[in-house]
Amino acid sequence: MKKIINIVVSVILAVSVTGFHAYAAGGKVIYSGNCGKYFFRPGSAYSLTDLFPDFKGVMPGDSLTQDITVFNRADNRVKVKIFMRSLGAVDEMSKKFLSQLHMTVTKLSDTKLFDATADEKDGLEEWTLLGTLYSGGKVDLRVTLDVPVTLDNEFQKWVGLLDWEFKVEELEIEKTDPKPPYTGSGNILTFWLPVCSMFAGSVAVFVILVKKNKEKAVNGSV
Amino acid sequence: MKNNRIKIVIISVFAVAASLMTQPSLAFYSTSSIATNVVTAGDINVKIFEKTSGNKDFPQDGVYIMPGSIVSKIVTVKNTGSHPCWLRVKISDQNGRSDILQDVFSIDLNYIDWIDGGDGYYYYSQILRPGRSTEKLFSQVKVAGNSAAVKPESVFELNVIAFAVQSEHNDAVSPLSVAGWPAEESRETA
Structure with missing residues (x-):
């Protein structure tokens, strides 16, 4: 009996650990709707609002992908329009490093929003509508990063900071809107x-x- | 008079109810927040280890030698970074000259795991994974017995300099054909 319990516990632990790992893999922007609160996950030692966990320790020749999901966790009374824009590299050092890298940002199953060196603002210079989301809704973004194989040795251990701003407009649910799911709010x-x-x-x-x-x-x- | 008061009360009740019912549409707003995203560059790190036959660290201040003596000096290189790499080393004196191996010292170089490139470098034959160490480069140094260079009070240095380059996206059939070796100033020396 003890053996069975041990096995069951082990399996549950293994599944939960795997599950946690899968959850932690992508970047997440969560709009809670509570006093306009946003949560950015997972963050990093460099920035609490870091959405790029997969862009750490990049090497020349790397082609990396980072999936980011934007969630609306506001309650059922409202729908939200979510916009984003790039503010570009935070400082000169970041600009020097990020200008070596090529980045694209694509709204999944939709258009490319950004296609330039990582320090630029490109198509994200102005507010760009990601979507109108009802409670529980989400929009998926895919960011790709290409590091040239010719990246100079001087960039070893460099850190590049890139600011993205997210904006939400809350709108009244209209009669013509689809009935939003009950969120238990x-x-x-x-x-x-x-x-x-x-x-x-x-x-x-x-x-x-x-x-x-x-x-x-x-x-x-x- | 009484009728007016009643009318006022009725209107007030409906006004309050109506204002409460329309409250949501007055609360809508927009808000923004900034995410600071971070891209970091990786690096390649190797460290040279020098031990003696007793698995002790080779003395930093060196050892006294006599013509014909044999000194235990076991040299390995460890990948202390987080990326696999190709590796090569250069063995030279304090002036960067490699002919010290002919004039003063001879070493028992491990030709099984290391390849003499013929260009002044010895190449490790395989990719060095993170956390792993190479097979020994050599394990002992023999001082020439009758060299004119070995005079009393002479000081000799036998420097091992390691150079590493990433193996990811750096395909090569042999370490001799690897591209992107770092310049001599970016090196790990022992």
Whole structure:
């Protein structure tokens, strides 16, 4: 019996470790909708908002791919338009290094948004709409990085910082919109219950006032 | 008068309810945030190890030698980086001359794992993986017995200089045909 338990526990651990590894592999932008909060995952020792875990220790001749998923985790009341733009290399050292590398950014199953050296802004100079997302929706981006085989020795251990800005516009759900999935965010309780209570309370006060007025009128007439 | 008051109350109730019901459309806004993404470049790192036959570190200050004596000096190179590499070494004196091996010293070079390139370098025959060490380059140095160069109070250096280049995207059928060796100033010396 103990053996079976051990095996089961081992399998669960192995699966959970593998699962965690798979989860940690890609970059993630999560819009929580809570006071406009964004979460950038996984971050790194260089930057807490780093979306490029797979672009570390790049070597001449490397052709690397980084998948990034942008999630809308805001509640059901709104849909969001998510935009992004590149602010380019953060400093001169980053610019010098990133200008050696070629980068593309593509919205999966859609158009190429960026195709230039990594320090440039290219098609992402202006706000670019990634998509209109309902609660639970997501958009997938694929970033490729090509390191020339001729990259000079002086760039060993260099670090390049590249800023991307994300913007969200929250919009009201319209009647013509598809019904969003229930996210368990408790909309009914958090919004309609107070409204209904307020309305019911007001009606009760109104009824009491009318009754009192009637009583006064009856007493007056007597 | 009473009717007016009742009307005001009714209107107020509906106004409050209506304002609450339309609240969501007033709360919509836009917000932005910046992600600082990072690309880092890798590197190639190797380290030379010199040991004696007792597996002790070879003395940093050197050893006293006599004509004809044999000194235990086991030289290996370790890949201390995170990428595989090709490796070559140069053996020379303090002036960078390789003929010290003919005039003063002779070594038992390991020709099984190392290849004499004929260009002043000895090439390791296989790719050196991260964390792995080479087979020994040589294990002992013999001082010439009758060389005119070996005089009392003379000081000799036997330098081993290692050069490494990435093997990824650097296909070669032999280490002798590998491209991209670093310049002499970027080296690991022992």
